[in-house]
Amino acid sequence: xxxxxxxxxxxxxxxxxxxxxxxxxxxxxxxxxxxxxxxxxxxxxxxxxxxxxxxxxxxxxxxxxxxxxxxxxxxxxxxxxxxxxxxxxxxxxxxxxxxxxxxxxxxxxxxxxxxxxxxxxxxxxxxxxxxxxxxxxxxxxxxxxxxxxxxxxxxxxxxxxxxxxxxxxxxxxxxxxxxxxxxxxxxxxxxxxxxxxxxxxxxxxxxxxxxxxxxxxxxxxxxxxxxxxxxxxxxxxxxxxxxxxxxxxxxxxxxxxxxxxxxxxxxxxxxxxxxxxxxxxxxxxxxxxxxxxxxxxxxxxxxxxxxxxxxxxxxxxxxxxxxxxxxxxxxxxxxxx
Numbered sequence: 001x002x003x004x005x006x007x008x009x010x011x012x013x014x015x016x017x018x019x020x021x022x023x024x025x026x027x028x029x030x031x032x033x034x035x036x037x038x039x040x041x042x043x044x045x046x047x048x049x050x051x052x053x054x055x056x057x058x059x060x061x062x063x064x065x066x067x068x069x070x071x072x073x074x075x076x077x078x079x080x081x082x083x084x085x086x087x088x089x090x091x092x093x094x095x096x097x098x099x100x101x102x103x104x105x106x107x108x109x110x111x112x113x114x115x116x117x118x119x120x121x122x123x124x125x126x127x128x129x130x131x132x133x134x135x136x137x138x139x140x141x142x143x144x145x146x147x148x149x150x151x152x153x154x155x156x157x158x159x160x161x162x163x164x165x166x167x168x169x170x171x172x173x174x175x176x177x178x179x180x181x182x183x184x185x186x187x188x189x190x191x192x193x194x195x196x197x198x199x200x201x202x203x204x205x206x207x208x209x210x211x212x213x214x215x216x217x218x219x220x221x222x223x224x225x226x227x228x229x230x231x232x233x234x235x236x237x238x239x240x241x242x243x244x245x246x247x248x249x250x251x252x253x254x255x256x257x258x259x260x261x262x263x264x265x266x267x268x269x270x271x272x273x274x275x276x277x278x279x280x281x282x283x284x285x286x287x288x289x290x291x292x293x294x295x296x297x298x299x300x301x302x303x304x305x306x307x308x309x310x311x312x313x314x315x316x317x318x319x320x321x322x323x324x325x326x327x328x329x330x331x332x333x334x335x336x337x
Contacts, residue, residue, distance in 0.1 A: 023277075024275055024289060024292045027296060028292055028295060031303070032299055035299065035302075035303035035306070038303075038307060039303070039306045039307060042303060042306055047306075049188075050302070051295075051298045051299060052185065052188045052298075053253075054301075054302070055294045055295055055298035056185070056187035056188050056190065056191035056249070057187065057249060057253075058246070058265060058268045058272065058298075059195070059272070059290075059291065059295075060190070060245055060249070061078050061082070061242050061243055061269045062272040062273050062276075062290050062294050063194055063242055063290060064078075064235075064238050064239030064243065065078065065269050065290075066198070066202075066273050066276075066278055066285060066287060066290045067211060067234075067235040068235045068239050069215075069270075069278050069280060069285065070211050070215045070235070070282060070285050071215045071218075071231065071232055071235050071282055072218075072282025073236070073282075074143055074146060074270070074280075075131070075142065075146045075236065075266075076143065076146040076147050076149070077131065077147075077148075077150040077152075078262070078266055078269055079261075079262030079263055079265035080149065080152075080154040080157065081128070081243040081247075081262070082247040082261055082262035083153065083154060083157045083247070083257075083258070083260070083262045083263075084157045084160075084247075085121075085244040085248070086248065086250060086251040086262075087160050087161050087166065087257045087259065087261075088119050088123045089116040089117065089119050089123075089244075089247060089248050089251055089257065090116070090256075091119075091166065092115050092116045092119040093110050093115070093169060094110045094166060095110035095111060097161060112172070113169075113176070116173065116248065117248050120251075121244040121248075123244055124240040124241055124242070124243040125240045125241045125244060126240070127153060127240050128236045128237045128238070128239055128240015128241065129233060129236065129240065131146060132232055132236030132237055133233055135233075136229040136233055154259075157259045161257075164259070165257060165258040166256065166257045169255055174252050174253075174255055175252070176253075177250065177252030187249050187253065195290075195291050198287045199288065202286070203286075207231075207234075210226050211231060212283055213226060214232065214282075215282030215283035215284075216282065217283075264315075267315075267319065268297060268318065270322070271293070271297055271318055271321065271322040271325070272290060273285070273290050273293060274293070274322060275293040275296055275321065275325040276289030276291070276292050276293025277289035280326060297321075300317065300321070301318075
């Protein structure tokens with residue numbers, strides 16, 4: 001091979017593939033630059049830490065949702081499951097549901113923050129597993145099962161709390177939502193650790209490869225010997241676990257568990273995952289992309305708030321971005337080929 005032929009044999013950079021890989025990150029950087037120019041307060045360290053604290057709650061759920069969407073599934077019940085898990089955690093912490101609107105510390109007979117954490121995780125995991133079993137055993141589409149879960153879990157929350165909040169936790173529990181380790185909020189550290197663990201699981205383990213295989217082609221995965229139903233149940237169990245963890249952190253941050261907690265989280269979480277590059281058709285996506293997607297939505301909402309944009313308009317903007325992200329993903333896939 002002559003030197004003259006070498007340039008012709010070098011692989012060309014596929015611009016569309018690069019955009020597909022780094023598009024969300026570039027958009028995040030541009031968005032932050034725009035908000036910084038419009039409102040200098042955006043780059044204030046206090047505001048940036050506030051953004052990180054806000055995205056840590058929905059970010060935890062988005063990590064679990066990434067597993068689900070990678071298998072071409074969906075979970076519309078996450079907001080209601082957060083409310084149910086948080087309410088159960090509050091009842092365990094306070095020793096009953098009679099402490100409604102009590103702003104003091106834990107009541108006598110309460111079981112403490114550790115028991116409350118275990119209760120939240122147990123409820124979230126159990127409900128996620130039940131939904132996974134309903135999908136695989138009853139052969140009901142995930143959309144239908146989790147849509148039913150959305151109303152069932154919210155109804156259970158209202159029944160347990162009689163429609164009211166349970167408030168007033170002591171400093172040991174509030175630390176998980178409002179505490180700091182150095183300058184960094186505790187919820188941000190919890191989210192970062194969870195994201196690293198999820199990345200390792202999906203990238204470097206057999207289970208992670210199995211999740212991608214099921215999402216890419218469930219029938220081919222079954223023929224290759226994978227237990228597809230067990231994997232599908234496990235991803236709903238995982239998102240349920242993260243709903244329980246997010247519920248505990250949210251209740252600790254607000255010093256209250258509320259029956260209306262988590263309303264609208266479905267849109268925010270799914271948007272974060274999809275904007276981060278995970279395909280709704282399964283088999284494609286990364287945890288890193290989900291983290292960027294969650295950060296992008298958090299920055300967007302914070303920037304709109306700083307510029308006095310109403311919460312109603314914020315919902316319109318997030319919805320439009322979700323539609324455009326899916327359309328852009330489909331277009332890039334076609335061009336990348």
